[in-house]
Amino acid sequence: MAFDYEQYLRPGKLPHIWCPGCGHGIVMKGLLRAIDRCGLQKNNTAIVSGTGCASRLPGYVDFNTLHTAHGRAVAFATGIKMARPEMDVLVVGGDGDGIAIGGNHFIHACRRNIDMTYVLMNNYIYGMTGGQFSPCTPTGDRTSTTPYGNPDPIFDVAKLAIGAGATFVARTTAFHATQIDKLITAGLRHKGMAVIEVLDDCPTTFGRRNKFRSVVEMMKRLKDIAVPVQTAGQMSPEQLQGKILTGILHQEHKPEYCDQYQQVIARAQTAAKS
């Protein structure tokens, strides 16, 4: 049966501003299904973004939402979570927002293991500003600022998150719509920093410069490169060349930051009384 997205959307906001075939809309729908499945309450949920096409998402959804400065979503989200630890806090945004300008905030939120769910829409580019390269643009690919091919190696967002200390790290693509809500659901249920990277498509600024003739071609590529982490073990290094692993890549349990901070408050109060 059709899912009732309207119950979570601000009235009168559709059609959204994203370009034809932009995967951000697919991710937004997955996010809403996950929120529904977890039974999050509108008044108890905050959805925070920085700046970029992906970061427009909070404008459409009927929760407590913040659309903040480029790269600063995590700083605002951390403030909310510290002040109101009982709230469910989500961060959404793009690769530029989260891994370029906001990269420092990103790694430190992972290190702290603060209880939030970060949905990172990685379309390998700064879509909003005309297709400049990001730290996630594949080596050799063309962007408006690398017209002869990008010389830089990429950041692997999932490995970065794991290395920095995030306790739940998962990856999927915009093609794998049902996996988007499954992984976000698992991330929401995890206590600690949960990062869900969704490989996404930007047909407008990335696709047309990199010989993708259509949205459908970009979607087929996402379908082809994804390998479930469970099956990767049976594949040779040659077979895994050019593929990306999908599913839950890492999960562990470590002390959560707000809990740790409550203990600091308790110790300070005890010290003040004595």
Place this chain on the structure above:
Amino acid sequence: MNNPTVKVIEDYCKGCSICVEFCPTEVFDMVGFVAQVVRPEACTRCMLCELRCPDFAVRVY
């Protein structure tokens, strides 16, 4: 269960062709710049079109 009903909300459809290309039973076609349901009887209610439409434009009942 009743037969599936597939609807495209034309005001929301941006013509990306995702539903047309990935529906396993070829229920849609592009008519101009908008997707249209042309073989409703072939629908198996797999929901993939509704899940993948980036524009909230497909509903399957």
